[in-house]
Amino acid sequence: MTALAHDDDEHVHHPFLQHQFEDLGQQHEASILGMWMFLSTEILFFGGVLCAYWIYRTIYPDAWAIGGQQQNTLAGGINTIVLIISSLTMALAVRNAQLGSRRGTVAMLIGTLFFGSVFLGVKAYEYTRHFHEGLFPGVHFTWNEVPALAPKVQLFMVFYWGLTGLHALHMVIGVGLLLWFIWRAWRGHFGPDYYGPVEVMGLYWHFVDIVWIFLFPFLYLIPHFGVHHG
Amino acid sequence: MADEHEAPHHIAPLSTYIFVFLALAAGTLLTWFASTIDLGWMNTPIALVIATTKATLVILFFMHLIYSTRLTWVVVIASFVWLGVLFVLTFADYLTRYWAIY
Numbered sequence: 094m095t096a097l098a099h100d101d102d103e104h105v106h107h108p109f110l111q112h113q114f115e116d117l118g119q120q121h122e123a124s125i126l127g128m129w130m131f132l133s134t135e136i137l138f139f140g141g142v143l144c145a146y147w148i149y150r151t152i153y154p155d156a157w158a159i160g161g162q163q164q165n166t167l168a169g170g171i172n173t174i175v176l177i178i179s180s181l182t183m184a185l186a187v188r189n190a191q192l193g194s195r196r197g198t199v200a201m202l203i204g205t206l207f208f209g210s211v212f213l214g215v216k217a218y219e220y221t222r223h224f225h226e227g228l229f230p231g232v233h234f235t236w237n238e239v240p241a242l243a244p245k246v247q248l249f250m251v252f253y254w255g256l257t258g259l260h261a262l263h264m265v266i267g268v269g270l271l272l273w274f275i276w277r278a279w280r281g282h283f284g285p286d287y288y289g290p291v292e293v294m295g296l297y298w299h300f301v302d303i304v305w306i307f308l309f310p311f312l313y314l315i316p317h318f319g320v321h322h323g
Numbered sequence: 324m325a326d327e328h329e330a331p332h333h334i335a336p337l338s339t340y341i342f343v344f345l346a347l348a349a350g351t352l353l354t355w356f357a358s359t360i361d362l363g364w365m366n367t368p369i370a371l372v373i374a375t376t377k378a379t380l381v382i383l384f385f386m387h388l389i390y391s392t393r394l395t396w397v398v399v400i401a402s403f404v405w406l407g408v409l410f411v412l413t414f415a416d417y418l419t420r421y422w423a424i425y
Contacts, residue, residue, distance in 0.1 A: 121332075122392060129395055133402035140406045147410070148417050166355070173351045181344040184385045191334045285332075292387070299385045303378045309351070310374055314358035316366035 109287050121289040128293045132300050139259070139304055146252045146311065153245040154320075160249030161315030163228055163236070165219055169313040172215045173305060179208035180302040187295045190278070190288035198278040198291065205298065206271045209264055216261055223250075230254060253312050260308060263301045270294055333390040343384045350377045 107117055114120035150157045182204035189197030227235030230251045237243050274294050277283065283291050354373040362369065383389045388399055 122394075125391060126395055126398065129398045129402075133398055133405075136402045136406055137409065140409055144410055144413050148413065151417065170351065170355055174348060177344060177347045177351065180347075180381065180385055181340060184340050185337075187387075188334060188337070188340065191332065296386055299381050302385075303381050306347075306377045306381070307374050310354050310358070310370040314355065314370060316358070316361075318361040318363075318366075 107287060109282065117286055117289075121292075124289045124293055125296070128296045132296060135300060139256075142252070142256060142259070143307070143311070146256065149248060149252070150315075153242075153248070156242045156245030157249050158315050158317035158320040159239055159242060160246045160253065161313060162317055163223075163226070163246070163250075164253075164313040165222065166313050168215050168219050169309050172212050173309045175208050175212050175215070176302050176305050179205045179212070180299050182208065183295045183298045186278075187288060187291050190283040190291040191285055193285045195278065195281050195283075198283060199275060202271055202275045202278055202291075206268060206275065209268050209271065209298075213261060213264055213268070216257065216264075223254075256308055256312065260301065260304050263304070267298055267301055270297070333387075335384065335387075335390070339384055343380050346380055347377050350374075350380075 110117055111120060114123065182201045186198050186201035186205060189201055223229060224233065227233065227237075228250050230247050234243075234247050234250070236246065236250075239246070271294070274291065278291070350373050354370055357369050357373070358366065360366075382399065388395065
């Protein structure tokens with residue numbers, strides 16, 4: 094068999110194999126590595142905000158404790174569990190794609206979409222409450238239960254809205270991506286030899302879950318024993 | 324020819340995912356429970372340890388790092404090393420600013 098004939102045989106390659114890769118295995122590993130490269134920038138992006146958060150927490154521990162007490166711990170806790178469930182369904186979507194189950198992949202992606210949407214719904218409820226309680230920074234900040242610490246509690250709320258807002262933005266993007274992936278999975282694009290995109294989608298989704306795993310204790314469960322109210 | 328790059332695609336058993344999920348749920352309840360008890364200065368480190376453990380479980384099993392290539396490990400570990408540099412150098416500044424005064 095000549096090299097040319099062999100090349101002709103190779104043209105029956107997978108429709109989603111990009112021409113720059115030798116085979117699907119190489120393409121898969123490159124996409125996983127590339128996604129982790131992106132996630133490393135995300136880790137440092139959220140890390141920078143969290144570092145600022147911790148500086149102010151060490152400077153104003155009492156205001157942070159009071160700010161934490163303004164949060165609905167039950168809503169935050171439920172949302173943590175909801176997001177963990179969505180991570181489980183996302184991991185199972187990847188597993189179903191690996192096993193070649195189209196229906197299983199679609200079902201698990203829809204489950205992830207559902208729990209992700211529940212999270213955003215609970216978050217919207219919390220945001221609405223905070224807004225009415227005067228806990229939105231700026232001219233609308235009317236919260237004054239502890240007058241001496243109100244400006245610092247407002248600073249805490251800047252971090253609260255900033256961090257949860259960035260997180261929610263990532264969730265909204267994730268929900269949009271999921272809709273696209275559900276359509277692709279339904280079309281039968283993924284299977285045992287080509288599930289890389291679902292895996293990459295999973296990496297994104299799990300990363301957003303990890304951010305929340307830290308945000309829940311940082312924003313809702315701040316130690317408040319023996320806090321001096323002003 | 325085409326086979327030399329074929330990755331060993333590991334399919335984890337269903338039980339792995341269920342177990343990790345249960346551990347994450349338990350960790351969530353534990354971190355809430357720990358926050359309701361006055362443990363003095365230990366409250367914050369305990370919350371950090373639980374959150375870090377949960378994140379590690381997600382990275383290793385849900386994100387399949389444990390089945391990934393060494394190159395992927397390098398990228399992931401390097402990310403957290405740089406995160407460590409960010410925190411350590413920043414706090415080396417902020418936590419020592421008043422040492423000269425007191």
